[in-house]
Ligand code: SF4
Ligand SMILES: [Zn+2]
């Protein structure tokens with residue numbers, strides 16, 4: 263198969279776009295597309311400051327790399343979760359991020375280590391609070407969200423960018439549709455406006471790339487990323503949904519893309535507007551972040567409990 | 578006449594002469610979830626397998 267632009271040997275064929283490209287033209291296309299999505303969805307401008315949440319995986323590192331190449335003011339945030347899982351997951355993922363930064367002088371990385379900042383690793387916090395039936399994902403998600411908001415607010419960032427790709431978004435959409443969670447549907451999109459004073463808007467510049475495209479970008483640019491999953495991701499429903507969608511895609515090219523774009527169009531037309539909950543957000547007295555409940559937010563309540571129980575068990 | 582596909586810690590022997598895409602499907606894998614690499618280079622999956630080819634399939638799905 264030949265590159266559509268120059269007839270050299272193609273390195274990737276994107277069946278949903280009927281587009282095959284060589285290495286040089288693929289990298290060029292990938293940057294131009296990202297720029298297009300950033301403008302189309304009004305994610306941020308070159309004058310604004312962006313915080314990129316990096317996990318050491320292909321998507322987030324590729325995103326940081328692309329934003330810097332496009333000339334945006336992008337800093338990185340790495341959150342040390344303290345997950346070992348027998349494979350040294352957190353240690354390994356941090357190592358990838360560290361090397362990435364080392365190879366690109368001038369980049370700024372913020373690191374927040376959960377255990378040293380809040381008093382326990384994520385798996386310990388999940389265990390002592392018995393949240394999430396043996397899986398730390400609920401405590402993990404809550405904690406990551408809080409830290410991202412905090413660092414973005416404290417650092418005066420305008421936007422918080424994550425590396426979610428189309429497969430991630432389509433899997434979430436599939437789950438939300440399967441259960442008709444219209445409240446979630448109303449809030450899913452490439453941009454989530456700041457819901458509260460001092461919060462950054464959340465943006466997903468890669469939301470229209472297939473996962474294999476972000477992986478190809480990382481491979482072709484030689485980004486060394488963590489190939490292993492978080493050990494707790496095994497058996498996650500999102501992975502199952504991705505498999506289902508990919509089976510569909512294999513038979514009907516573009517099925518994932520159409521599913522997601524059709525949703526965005528419907529959303530734009532206001533189909534989910536009535537589901538847009540007008541919840542009154544309060545401010546947590548401890549951390550100052552928005553919360554739907556009165557009094558302390560879920561993050562502060564959970565972590566107060568974690569510290570109490572960890573202290574009690576160590577005496 | 579055979580070529581080899583490597584996916585994570587699995588190895589598959591396949592016949593040469595067919596496309597990488599067909600070989601991937603034959604091994605029960607989804608062509609949408611892997612990127613074929615030959616001699617360190619990314620290749621498209623319409624490439625015909627040649628005798629002795631070793632194709633590493635890079636998994637692209639991540640989750641959580
Ligand atoms: S899979 Fe791992 S990183 Fe993801 S939410 Fe669960 S514990 Fe956290
Ligand atoms: Zn070309």
Ligand SMILES: [Zn+2]
Pocket residue numbers: 546547548549550551558559560561562563
């Ligand atoms: Zn709080």
